[in-house]
Amino acid sequence: MSAPHLLAASAQEWLDAELSPDAGRIAYLVVAGGVLLGSVLPVVPTGAIVGAAAATAMTSSALSLPVVLLLSFAAALLGDVVTFAVARLAGDPVRAAVAGGRLGGERTAARIERMRGAFAERGWLVVLVGRVAPAGRVPTLIAAAVSGMTWAKLVPAVAAGAVLWTLLYGVLGVLTGNLTDSPLVAALLAVGLVAVVALVTALAGRVRTRLGARHPTG
Secondary structure, X not given: OOHXXXXXXXXXXXXXXHOOHHHHHHHHHHHHXXXXXXXXXXXXXXXXXXXXXXXXXXXXXXXXXXXXXXXXXXXXXXXXXHHHHHHHHHOHHHHHHHHOOOOOHHHHHHHHHHHHHHHHHHHHHHHHHHHHOOOOHHHHHHHHHHOOOOHHHHHHHHHHHHHHHHHHHHHHHHHHHOOOOOHHHHHXXXXXXXXXXXXXXXXXXXXXXXXXXXXXXO
16 A cells, blocks of 8 residues: 555544544534634634535534534624624724725725625625625625614624525535545545635636726716
């Protein structure tokens, strides 16, 4: 057996040994904490966490897929509520910093300005789509706060968006989990698939933005 095969077999044996009920409970905490942290501070790849956990749940009894999805949904919803609350309570200083590009960069500021006009007609839909779109959640929530969106309108929108987001990345994990019996390989495939989806979505967004700039309406 070649060295790569021996290394892969050793890693698989170690992973099988580590996926005990106690390790599963720790993994649940990692999923919930990672998604919550990434929902407040967009530096954690939350989609990859959910996808990898779902893939592992499909290939190991240490994790339960319904529990993974439920924790992911609850953490995503809580993170969105916290982000919106901070944007509302922070007031003019944070809003001015975002508008000036000092917080989140110029692209975030430009995106928020484009969104503000859409909130008057279909704010709930903008929030829902912003939760699912890569790198769209934080600008959308800040724009919602700047535009004066009420809690009564926001909560149902972010809840629906959190459901769609959880199902999207959960399905990606389920798909990769059905391709192999190895939890390690399934998790890695899920992370890779999430990265591909994010890249394709980002490229499509850039193309759409450039086309809109070349052919402005009105």
